Amino acid sequence: MSEATYKSIAVLGIGTVATPLIKAGLLAHNASVLVITRPSSTARQIPEGAHHTAIDYADVSALAAAFRQHGVEVVVSTINHENLDAQPPAAEAAKKAGVKLFVPSEYGLPTAGHTEGILGAKSRFVDSLVAAGLPYARLYVGIFIEWIPFFFGLDETGKLNIVGEGKTPATFTAVSDIAGFLAYVLTHLSPSQLHNATFRIQGERRTPRELAALYGDKVPVVQISEFPLSVKNGAFRTYLQVAFNSGAGSTGFDAAEGKDDEKRAGSSNSLWPGHQWRTVKEVLNL
Structure with missing residues (x-):
């Protein structure tokens, strides 16, 4: 018997990746979507059909309550690189609420194995998800x-x-392709194909x-x-x-090898x- 796919997804932030991800991706694939923005956010218009709530990302209890209320199975972070400190409390809340999968804000260069700068910070956050026992799915897209x-x-x-x-x-990689790919795999692949997976598109x-x-x-x-x-x-x-x-x-x-493998680049496109x-x-x- 095949595994059921995820149908309830929370998206942190509403911007470059989030808007097409929700509008032309998740909603089009009949997912239930909860958009969470900060109370102070000057957010763009929330796509019609998505639920929305404003919560301080540092408020773990409030985030966990929202995740529980909407039966969230997957949390997708689209927080920009200047606000990555908002991800740890969001992950803590996801763990408390029984969320099954956390998609960290990657959407760039490969980060695994890096120790310095923005790439190092993103790599350490994924390590923290592993330590907490919260499955992740990371997406590498280049620029x-x-x-x-x-x-x-x-x-x-x-x-x-x-x-x-x-x-x-x-x-x-084009933003529309990034959003479309992520929406497709989150709503079509089984949990076992998503948990602790790294996707490389090009x-x-x-x-x-x-x-x-x-x-x-x-x-x-x-x-x-x-x-x-x-x-x-x-x-x-x-x-x-x-x-x-x-x-x-x-x-x-x-990063561990210190080299590029052309065959590995875009290896997830076929999904x-x-x-x-x-x-x-x-x-x-x-």
Whole structure:
């Protein structure tokens, strides 16, 4: 007898990934969805058909009560990297409420085995889920295709800024594909296929130099050692591109091995049968 799939899902936050995840994904697959935002949040409109409540993410008792009230089986965190400290109390509440699966806020570069910076913080949080006996499902996607202009500092400088040589392949995936894949596997795979699983998806695999070539002669390309301090979030962009130069920008990267495996990148794409993954040129209208 096959296992029953999950049908009741709570989503923490409402933003870039959460909105399409809920609207075009979970609700379309007939899941019951509870959206939880902070009381102070200037949240976007909650998709029609989803339940909503505002709770302080640090209030473990209130979160646990909401999870119980709605019979939540899965908690999906879409909290951004600047607010990752909200995840531990949410996980504690999920454990108290008998939630079956926690999806941490990954949606980026592979994190397992990292010890420093944002990637290290995300890796340690998953370790804490394991220690608590709360199953996880993590999703590696590389960089959002929509973030490529940010990645290069295009909007601020009018140039495509490449840190280092920019010749190392990396993964780029559209937000709609990320949300759609996550919604599909959460509502179609069995619990045994989801528990403590790592999914690696890939829309397109390109080097920064190849991405720059897609723009043609529209904008100049410059090679830099780092983004200047005058560029907002310059240090973060430098961090990303340096990571890419090491191979860590690919969803096939493994920190313990210290290398990328092209066959591993996008290895979970087949779990969404029949789907056509969007390309960089398509998303950015190049």
